[in-house]
Amino acid sequence: MAFLSKEASLALVQRVHRLIGIKNGSTPHGAPQPRRQRSAPRPGAEHFDVIVVGAGPAGSAAALVAARAGLKVLLLERGEYPGSKNVSGAAFYGSAILNELIPNWWEQAPVERYLTRRVLAFMTAETSVAIDFRTTRFAEPPYNGFSILRPKFDRWFADQAVAAGAFLLNAAVVDEVLWEDDQVVGVRVRRDEGDLRADVVIACDGANSFLAKNAGLQREFHAHEMSLGVKEVLELDEGAIRERFHLHDNDGLAIEYIGAITEEVSGGGFLYTNRDSLSLGVIGQISSLAEHRRRPYELLETFKRHPSVAPLVRGGRVREYSAHVIPEAGWNMLPKLYTGGMLVAGDAAALCFVAGLYLEGINYAIQSGMAAGEAAVAAHQERDFSARSLARYVERLRARHVLTDFASYRHAPGLVNSPRLQNLYPELIAAGAEQVFRVNGGPKRKLLPIALDTLRRANISPVHVLQDAWQAGRSFGW
Amino acid sequence: MVSIPLEERMRTVRFKVDDRPHIVVNAAVCNNCSVRACVYVCPANLFVPLDDGGILFNYEECFECGTCYIACNQEGAIQWSYPRGGYGVTFREA
Ligand SMILES: Cc1cc2nc3c(=O)[nH]c(=O)nc-3n(C[C@H](O)[C@H](O)[C@H](O)COP(=O)(O)OP(=O)(O)OC[C@H]3O[C@@H](n4cnc5c(N)ncnc54)[C@H](O)[C@@H]3O)c2cc1C
Ligand code: SF4
Ligand code: SF4
Numbered sequence: 001m002a003f004l005s006k007e008a009s010l011a012l013v014q015r016v017h018r019l020i021g022i023k024n025g026s027t028p029h030g031a032p033q034p035r036r037q038r039s040a041p042r043p044g045a046e047h048f049d050v051i052v053v054g055a056g057p058a059g060s061a062a063a064l065v066a067a068r069a070g071l072k073v074l075l076l077e078r079g080e081y082p083g084s085k086n087v088s089g090a091a092f093y094g095s096a097i098l099n100e101l102i103p104n105w106w107e108q109a110p111v112e113r114y115l116t117r118r119v120l121a122f123m124t125a126e127t128s129v130a131i132d133f134r135t136t137r138f139a140e141p142p143y144n145g146f147s148i149l150r151p152k153f154d155r156w157f158a159d160q161a162v163a164a165g166a167f168l169l170n171a172a173v174v175d176e177v178l179w180e181d182d183q184v185v186g187v188r189v190r191r192d193e194g195d196l197r198a199d200v201v202i203a204c205d206g207a208n209s210f211l212a213k214n215a216g217l218q219r220e221f222h223a224h225e226m227s228l229g230v231k232e233v234l235e236l237d238e239g240a241i242r243e244r245f246h247l248h249d250n251d252g253l254a255i256e257y258i259g260a261i262t263e264e265v266s267g268g269g270f271l272y273t274n275r276d277s278l279s280l281g282v283i284g285q286i287s288s289l290a291e292h293r294r295r296p297y298e299l300l301e302t303f304k305r306h307p308s309v310a311p312l313v314r315g316g317r318v319r320e321y322s323a324h325v326i327p328e329a330g331w332n333m334l335p336k337l338y339t340g341g342m343l344v345a346g347d348a349a350a351l352c353f354v355a356g357l358y359l360e361g362i363n364y365a366i367q368s369g370m371a372a373g374e375a376a377v378a379a380h381q382e383r384d385f386s387a388r389s390l391a392r393y394v395e396r397l398r399a400r401h402v403l404t405d406f407a408s409y410r411h412a413p414g415l416v417n418s419p420r421l422q423n424l425y426p427e428l429i430a431a432g433a434e435q436v437f438r439v440n441g442g443p444k445r446k447l448l449p450i451a452l453d454t455l456r457r458a459n460i461s462p463v464h465v466l467q468d469a470w471q472a473g474r475s476f477g478w
Numbered sequence: 479m480v481s482i483p484l485e486e487r488m489r490t491v492r493f494k495v496d497d498r499p500h501i502v503v504n505a506a507v508c509n510n511c512s513v514r515a516c517v518y519v520c521p522a523n524l525f526v527p528l529d530d531g532g533i534l535f536n537y538e539e540c541f542e543c544g545t546c547y548i549a550c551n552q553e554g555a556i557q558w559s560y561p562r563g564g565y566g567v568t569f570r571e572a
Contacts, residue, residue, distance in 0.1 A: 078560055080494070084568045085542065151569045171564030190562060208544045210560075221548055223515075228545045230521045232487070233571040234480065277571070290515035290549045297484050297521060304480055316480050320571040321487040323521035323541040325548070 038179040041186045041195040048074045050376050051187055051198035052166075053174045053211055055082035055158040057094075057362045058346025058369035059204035063161035064101060065373025071380060073166040074196065075158065076189065078173035083154025086206075087231060087324035089270050089279055091115060091254040092153070093145040094363030101370065102160060106143060110152040112274035113252025114138065115145040117245075120357050121308070122426035123259035123269075128308040129426075129433045130255075139251055147252050147272045147279065149233070177201055177215050177342060183385070184215060184341035199385045200341060200376040204369060207325045207347040209335065215342055218335035218350075223287035224417075225329035227267060227354070230296040231281030234316030238276045244312060245273055256357050259426025261303055265294050266417045269303045270359065271312065278316060280304070283326065283359075285417060296323070326361070328354045328417075331410035337394060338375075340387040345372040351402060355412035355475070356421075364402055371396035412475040420460070420468055428454050484523055488539055496565035499537040500558075501546070507555040508533040515549035516556070541567050 052063045055077035063075040079085040098105050106114075116138045121130040138144040162168050169189075178186040178195060186197035203211040207226070212218035245253050257269035267284035282299045289296060304313055327333060327350040334350055337343065345351070346365035353360040375393035379385050397403045415421060432454045436447070455462060503516075509531050516525040516533070522541055526534040547558040560566070 078563050080564050080568050083572075084570075085566075087569065087572045150572050152571075173560050173563040175559075223549050223551075226545075226548050228519065228521060228543065231572070286519060286545055286549050289519045290513070293518045295518055295523070297487065297523070301481060310480075313480050318480075318482055318487060318490055320490045320569065322491070322569055322572040323543045323545075325543050325545055 039176060039188060040180055041178045041188075041197050045186060045195040045197045047197040048072050049198065049380060050074070050200045050202060051076065051196060052202045052204055053187060054204040054206055054346075054348070055079075055161075055168065056086055056154060056204060056206055056346060056365060057157060058348070058365035058372075059202070060154070060157040060161045061101065061366045061369030062202045062204060062345060062373040062376070063158075063166040064164050065370050066376050067161060067164040067166040069377040069380075070165075071377065073161075074198070075161055075166050075168045076172045076174055076187070077158070077168065077170050079170065081151075081155055081170055082158035082168070083151035086150040086154055087229065087322045088148075088150050088362060089231070089254070089272050089281070089359060090148045090150055090153075090362065091145050091272050091359075092148045092362050093360055094366050095143045095145060097363055097366055097370075099142040104141070106141075106146065109156050110148070112147040112149065113247075113250050114143045115147060115254050115272075116251040117247075117253035119253060119255040121255060121257045122429045123257050123261045123306065123308070124427050124430040125260050126307060127430035127434060128257075128306075129429050145254070147254070147274050149274065149279075174205070174211065177203075177211060182340055184339060198341075200343065200379060200390070202369075202372045202376060203342065203344045203348050204346045204365070204372075205348050207327050207352070209327075209344075209348045209350070212335045212344045212348055215339060217337075217339060217342075217344060221327075221333065223290060224285060225327065225333050226286050227283050227326045227328045228286055228289065228296055228323060229281055229283040229326055230300050230321070230323045231279060232300065232321050233274070233319045234278045234280065234313055235319045236276065236278055236313075236316045240315070241273055241276070241278070247273065250275070256359070257303070257309075258356060258422070259430075260423055261306060262299050263294060263302065264292050264423065265289055265299065266419075266422050267299075268356070269309075271309070277319060278313060280309075280313065285328065286325070288417075326354060326359075327352050328413055330354065330413050331406045332413070334406070337397070338387060338390040340390070341385050343372040343375060343390060343393050345369045351406065353405065353409070355409060356416045364405075367400045367402050368397060371400050371402065409475065411471065415471050415475045420464070421472075424458060424460065425468075428458055431457075488522060491539070491541075492568045492570065493539055494565050494568060495538045496561045498562070500542070500561040500566070501535070501537045501540060502557040503533055503535040504555050504557070505532050507552050511552050511555065513551070515551070516546045519545045519549045521545065
């Protein structure tokens with residue numbers, strides 16, 4: 001938003017309104033979903049003011065906000081404990097946001113390192129060119145970001161919701177939402193006597209978004225809209241981490257890799273420092289993995305063997321391997337965000353911000369979870385749980401910059417997944433840099449001829465480059 | 479070791495196996511599929527092509543990620559749901 005003029009941002013906000021308005025009542029994109037069989041709750045089902053499904057960051061934020069307002073809140077989690085099913089890099093950039101909810105949260109939460117260094121590396125098979133950003137300004141409270149481990153962080157965060165008065169039920173998988181007329185009035189948990197009633201159900205069940213689909217708010221996904229991330233936590237001595245990554249103490253770094261790191265597959269890699277381990281992984285668009293017949297764990301191995309990655313991970317012992325999907329298409333796959341008695345937040349609403357150098361889902365999950373919690377509280381104040389009343393969720397998402405961010409970056413996912421950006425440009429940057437740095441006794445050439453020569457060899461016209469530069473500007477610049 | 483085969487990597491993950499499979503693959507549909515997307519995309523390598531053209535699937539070491547049903551474009555091939563509450567994968571570090 002920082003790049004938008006006042007008029008432009010106003011226009012954008014109106015656009016957001018219009019689009020959400022259109023989506024309200026019909027499913028976005030393609031044919032409307034066939035109306036599914038709708039179940040009603042069995043008599044005698046216990047009643048809550050709010051039921052939140054999923055104790056990830058979105059769900060715990062929503063439950064915390066609603067419980068603090070004095071509502072009777074039930075938080076349902078299908079895992080053995082919150083976080084036991086959840087995977088992120090994880091670089092958490094929502095410190096300032098969480099600080100709003102829990103002042104100085106980092107003093108009590110299981111955090112690994114505060115991130116003061118961010119690196120963006122363009123890769124070819126043998127070469128890498130990196131932008132290395134470092135500032136002591138990110139080393140001061142409330143900090144810009146932390147590396148975290150989700151099973152630990154999520155467990156702590158859900159406990160904060162419990163401390164605020166929410167009930168947490170683990171090992172409870174929700175199979176469907178329950179209806180009375182056109183109003184969602186509860187959920188069905190897969191167990192005996194599993195029907196539970198609520199005035200508001202907040203679906204925070206993550207990327208696969210089954211509840212939103214079950215309620216007819218989301219359509220089925222295409223394989224090009226979702227990516228798979230595979231990840232390893234590598235144990236490494238704390239001292240080795242400090243030395244290898246030039247760290248002082250508890251500061252840390254996050255590296256994003258783009259280019260040939262995933263070979264011809266659309267995607268990228270990441271490496272984050274934890275206290276005494278590294279988190280590293282690769283992300284690949286599912287359609288692209290299938291098309292190129294590349295196995296994700298083989299890409300992970302290739303990544304670890306890359307000449308610029310291998311020395312960073314040397315001697316590391318694999319502590320845990322994990323995998324999870326990421327909704328990648330942002331604005332273009334947003335579901336209908338609410339209906340009577342129900343709201344959708346976090347990854348379940350595809351509110352995960354993915355575009356090359358950005359992979360931010362946890363912070364948007366917390367923001368949208370808070371917005372949903374606030375909307376549920378306001379609906380309770382008026383005792384009105386209709387779709388019209390819950391529409392204020394969209395207002396709250398706007399006020400928290402969530403929808404506006406996704407709207408203003410709506411062109412980014414398509415651009416980032418284009419073949420030129422995925423492989424050709426990193427290749428060009430690396431090849432160009434090699435020509436700049438190589439000393440072989442020939443004449444020292446100037447930059448423009450080197451650039452044009454590199455383009456000519458790659459068989460790409462400067463016109464295409466200008467077009468892509470325009471696209472990149474439109475996606476990221478203004 | 480930094481580089482390890484998949485089997486060894488899978489041993490770092492804890493699974494509490496439900497006796498009921500949460501994913502069921504319909505062999506009849508797979509027999510007519512030449513794409514075989516599931517075989518390549520599954521991060522746990524749980525889909526194994528057989529000589530007779532079928533697919534062997536085992537749900538036990540599944541990450542519950544959803545990649546297989548998203549990648550498969552044959553109607554009715556994969557019946558996908560979550561395991562019962564508390565069962566399935568349990569990450570400790572992730
Ligand atoms: C490999 C990878 C790396 C990533 N890296 C980063 C990063 O560095 N920084 C960042 O900000 N984001 C990152 N993300 C994105 C981030 O993980 C997500 O955006 C974030 O987890 C979304 O939070 P959520 O609460 O919406 O969903 P989730 O964290 O997925 O939580 C959903 C919860 O709902 C539960 N649940 C699901 N269905 C049911 C059901 N039917 N009944 C009961 N419970 C249910 C699940 O068990 C889970 O606890 C990454 C993602 C991946 C896969
Ligand atoms: S599961 Fe789908 S992709 Fe895999 S073999 Fe069967 S039909 Fe083909
Ligand atoms: S859900 Fe994921 S891990 Fe499980 S079988 Fe499908 S692709 Fe493999």
